[in-house]
Amino acid sequence: xxQLKALLKSAAGRYNKLLPHxxxxxxxxxxxxxxxAAETTYxxxxxxxxxxxxxxxxxxxxxxxxxxxxxxxxxxxxxxFAAGYKRFGDNLRAGPESWSDAEIKxxxxxxxxxxxxxxxxxxxxxxxxxxxxxTVFEILMASLFQLMLPKxxxxxxxxxxxxxxxxxxxxxxQGAEEEASEDEGGPGSVSTDLVIKRxxxxxxxxxxxxxxxTRERIVQPFAHQxxxxxxxxxxxxxxxxxxxxxTQLDDEHQSVKQVCVPGTVxxxxxxLAPISGLYYCDIPQRYAxxxxxxxxxxxxxxxxxxxxxxxxND
Amino acid sequence: xxQLKALLKSAAGRYNKLLPHxxxxxxxxxxxxxxxAAETTYxxxxxxxxxxxxxxxxxxxxxxxxxxxxxxxxxxxxxxFAAGYKRFGDNLRAGPESWSDAEIKxxxxxxxxxxxxxxxxxxxxxxxxxxxxxTVFEILMASLFQLMLPKxxxxxxxxxxxxxxxxxxxxxxQGAEEEASEDEGGPGSVSTDLVIKRxxxxxxxxxxxxxxxTRERIVQPFAHQxxxxxxxxxxxxxxxxxxxxxTQLDDEHQSVKQVCVPGTVxxxxxxLAPISGLYYCDIPQRYAxxxxxxxxxxxxxxxxxxxxxxxxND
Numbered sequence: 001x002x003q004l005k006a007l008l009k010s011a012a013g014r015y016n017k018l019l020p021h022x023x024x025x026x027x028x029x030x031x032x033x034x035x036x037a038a039e040t041t042y043x044x045x046x047x048x049x050x051x052x053x054x055x056x057x058x059x060x061x062x063x064x065x066x067x068x069x070x071x072x073x074x075x076x077x078x079x080x081f082a083a084g085y086k087r088f089g090d091n092l093r094a095g096p097e098s099w100s101d102a103e104i105k106x107x108x109x110x111x112x113x114x115x116x117x118x119x120x121x122x123x124x125x126x127x128x129x130x131x132x133x134x135t136v137f138e139i140l141m142a143s144l145f146q147l148m149l150p151k152x153x154x155x156x157x158x159x160x161x162x163x164x165x166x167x168x169x170x171x172x173x174q175g176a177e178e179e180a181s182e183d184e185g186g187p188g189s190v191s192t193d194l195v196i197k198r199x200x201x202x203x204x205x206x207x208x209x210x211x212x213x214t215r216e217r218i219v220q221p222f223a224h225q226x227x228x229x230x231x232x233x234x235x236x237x238x239x240x241x242x243x244x245x246x247t248q249l250d251d252e253h254q255s256v257k258q259v260c261v262p263g264t265v266x267x268x269x270x271x272l273a274p275i276s277g278l279y280y281c282d283i284p285q286r287y288a289x290x291x292x293x294x295x296x297x298x299x300x301x302x303x304x305x306x307x308x309x310x311x312x313n314d
Numbered sequence: 315x316x317q318l319k320a321l322l323k324s325a326a327g328r329y330n331k332l333l334p335h336x337x338x339x340x341x342x343x344x345x346x347x348x349x350x351a352a353e354t355t356y357x358x359x360x361x362x363x364x365x366x367x368x369x370x371x372x373x374x375x376x377x378x379x380x381x382x383x384x385x386x387x388x389x390x391x392x393x394x395f396a397a398g399y400k401r402f403g404d405n406l407r408a409g410p411e412s413w414s415d416a417e418i419k420x421x422x423x424x425x426x427x428x429x430x431x432x433x434x435x436x437x438x439x440x441x442x443x444x445x446x447x448x449t450v451f452e453i454l455m456a457s458l459f460q461l462m463l464p465k466x467x468x469x470x471x472x473x474x475x476x477x478x479x480x481x482x483x484x485x486x487x488q489g490a491e492e493e494a495s496e497d498e499g500g501p502g503s504v505s506t507d508l509v510i511k512r513x514x515x516x517x518x519x520x521x522x523x524x525x526x527x528t529r530e531r532i533v534q535p536f537a538h539q540x541x542x543x544x545x546x547x548x549x550x551x552x553x554x555x556x557x558x559x560x561t562q563l564d565d566e567h568q569s570v571k572q573v574c575v576p577g578t579v580x581x582x583x584x585x586l587a588p589i590s591g592l593y594y595c596d597i598p599q600r601y602a603x604x605x606x607x608x609x610x611x612x613x614x615x616x617x618x619x620x621x622x623x624x625x626x627n628d
Binding site for chain 2: 219220222223226227230231267268270271272
């Protein structure tokens with residue numbers, strides 16, 4: 001894991017300074033992917049008992065298993081993955097406006113494979129670092145958007161408190177970011193994730209909360225959206241929630257649960273603040289149902305790039 | 315711990331059926347208090363380095379120590395505590411309108427001692443049950459309010475989703491409640507804590523979220539207030555957040571941190587939804603500062619009973 005951690009440190013360093021870091025991110029995920037392929041076994045674990053049922057695998061080192069992985073999305077062959085990553089990068093540079101269905105699926109699967117490769121490395125070799133996969137997700141997505149939108153202005157977070165002129169709250173956000181051992185971002189975290197604007201002085205933009213297994217934290221992006229609406233007027237900032245891997249292993253039944261809270265999401269969407277879109281690499285089956293789609297469209301991460309490009313040109 | 319668990323089960327059983335359970339709750343906390351006094355050592359641990367500094371102690375069984383406890387609030391002598399609990403109960407029955415400062419402090423300290431006694435038993439003898447102290451806090455406070463307001467209508471939760479007619483969300487709330495192993499209430503939890511109304515058919519009332527060490531979950535009561543304001547009109551439901559023990563042991567420096575997020579609370583109060591009051595048995599020093607008091611009054615739990623009685627008679 002030393003090599004993986006060194007690559008992560010390098011990518012994180014450039015990301016934290018808001019420098020382009022696409023090459024670093026690519027090296028990191030390709031390395032993690034190769035390491036998994038070389039040093040773990042990959043086996044079928046069990047199904048999500050949906051309609052149709054969805055098979056999941058796990059990476060294993062002796063008895064330690066990773067989180068569940070979907071073989072229809074995970075690009076298992078290292079050469080295929082490296083080539084796919086490169087092609088996806090070229091597609092991003094060319095712009096997502098005219099992507100075919102195959103290119104949309106490629107984008108989705110490369111993101112899924114990248115994040116899951118690193119997350120599964122941590123699952124089997126470094127259980128304690130629960131927060132790291134989420135950080136990698138953030139670094140990766142920022143690198144991809146920078147590649148696609150070289151002229152846009154990126155920031156890691158909207159420090160809501162600082163923006164609103166409250167110094168004590170700004171200090172709490174800072175403290176929360178430094179508390180790397182806290183899984184949930186610390187008590188005072190009121191920063192959003194990735195923010196993209198047309199230019200640094202723009203008072204409007206797209207907020208992209210990135211979540212791996214949200215659990216009760218799904219309330220956060222809706223609460224942040226409400227604060228942004230209150231402070232800057234409705235619609236100035238729009239949130240697109242991007243998620244991966246909303247699953248739990250069920251050891252007793254050797255099956256996989258897709259963790260879903262469609263009713264909660266509908267409730268927040270209606271009474272807290274409306275989010276502009278919900279994106280999953282691995283859309284939970286329940287979220288594809290019409291009742292959910294009517295309230296809040298749920299699409300693949302392959303569609304996200306197109307939507308971001310379009311919204312920024314609105 | 316078997317006897318303690320049996321007492322808890324009995325109190326919880328009556329509470330879950332919304333039956334009066336003051337005697338059960340009292341037996342539970344008095345037993346926990348005696349057990350701690352008899353079977354642990356209580357020692358000075360360290361200070362919170364404030365102005366002035368605040369000393370904390372811990373209960374210990376060999377090398378296992380409890381969460382930090384404030385000796386100025388914890389009624390250590392078992393006879394004093396049992397007598398104080400009884401006197402406090404009598405004061406509640408008589409009504410809190412004319413309580414003296416001493417009676418307000420007695421109320422605060424009895425609640426603090428009760429909750430901390432049970433929490434510390436779980437800290438030293440049953441580490442795994444992280445959720446239990448919070449449940450006891452809820453059972454205890456419900457029993458005290460029932461004693462004070464025998465004619466009021468109590469409910470354990472406002473099931474927001476069910477109230478709003480969303481069946482899938484209601485099912486998620488149910489599921490979240492059953493996931494007792496989840497510390498944070500499960501992914502789909504959109505229920506508030508204790509609710510008090512003048513009568514069962516009333517479409518307005520007081521919502522009392524009860525929290526032991528809130529961490530990032532402090533956003534929840536503000537988000538719930540916002541949803542209630544959106545759904546029922548501003549002011550129909552008012553939230554009073556009640557907290558205990560917002561502290562962390564700092565083993566390295568043998569000191570205690572008071573976990574405080576005044577800026578975050580101010581931000582939520584201003585831009586998410588206004589809460590009607592914040593109450594602590596052990597008010598973090600930072601929350602007593604004027605900048606905080608201007609935005610959201612922070613008072614002792616001794617004052618809570620009076621405020622609830624007044625609001626219900628408004």
